[in-house]
Amino acid sequence: SQTIHQWPATLVQPVGSPLSLECTVEGTSNPNLYWYRQAAGRGLQLLFYSVGIGQISSEVPQNLSASRPQDRQFILSSKKLLLSDSGFYLCAWSSDEQFFGPGTRLTVL
Amino acid sequence: DAKTTQPNSMESNEEEPVHLPCNHSTISGTDYIHWYRQLPSQGPEYVIHGLTSNVNNRMASLAIAEDRKSSTLILHRATLRDAAVYYCSTSYGKLTFGQGTILTVHP
Numbered sequence: 001s002q003t004i005h006q007w008p009a010t011l012v013q014p015v016g017s018p019l020s021l022e023c024t025v026e027g028t029s030n031p032n033l034y035w036y037r038q039a040a041g042r043g044l045q046l047l048f049y050s051v052g053i054g055q056i057s058s059e060v061p062q063n064l065s066a067s068r069p070q071d072r073q074f075i076l077s078s079k080k081l082l083l084s085d086s087g088f089y090l091c092a093w094s095s096d097e098q099f100f101g102p103g104t105r106l107t108v109l
Numbered sequence: 110d111a112k113t114t115q116p117n118s119m120e121s122n123e124e125e126p127v128h129l130p131c132n133h134s135t136i137s138g139t140d141y142i143h144w145y146r147q148l149p150s151q152g153p154e155y156v157i158h159g160l161t162s163n164v165n166n167r168m169a170s171l172a173i174a175e176d177r178k179s180s181t182l183i184l185h186r187a188t189l190r191d192a193a194v195y196y197c198s199t200s201y202g203k204l205t206f207g208q209g210t211i212l213t214v215h216p
Contacts, residue, residue, distance in 0.1 A: 036204075043196070043205070043208050044153070044196070044204065044206035046203050046204065046205060090152050092204075096158075097143065097158060098153075098155065098204055099155065100152030101152055102152055103150070103151065103152050
């Protein structure tokens with residue numbers, strides 16, 4: 001069966017600090033991978049998606065970047081966090097439907 | 110991606126059916142209709158999806174209007190564990206969720 005992992009589960013970071021969130025998928029090969037953000041009280045916003053190693057598409061201009069160094073690894077990064085980067089970050093992979101990870105709650109202070 | 114419109118909230122009593130509506134009047138002919146639900150501090154969970162015909166699975170039923178401009182998620186017997194935010198989306202792959210419907214289930 002397929003499993004998707006995200007870490008850390010929660011993170012509190014100061015403004016201006018770097019960020020690295022990691023997502024790994026088990027039990028599937030060459031999945032489409034996605035990073036979403038969910039701000040408090042708002043819907044889900046797609047940030048990045050990837051159809052293969054090294055292939056990243058950005059949906060929204062922002063202070064974040066993504067990388068896919070391995071087939072089942074997807075990383076979300078920032079060089080300098082902003083207050084507006086706070087939110088619930090979700091990684092997902094898809095076959096016919098999308099399967100979401102447990103999420104990372106990021107608070108930027 | 111077609112925009113979806115859902116009521117902000119709905120309430121139900123346990124063991125009663127719940128009909129959650131979604132309007133997607135700008136859906137394209139090839140877009141599927143997807144439903145997900147989300148519990149607090151968890152990732153969204155797939156519920157059901159369909160294209161034109163009504164669909165049933167172990168979690169719910171999906172009724173799709175003939176013109177595909179709206180759909181209804183049907184929970185046949187609501188339980189307390191069904192209390193969640195329900196999202197519909199008509200995009201594929203790159204999901205976009207609006208505010209969703211907060212479903213409250215009363216014992």
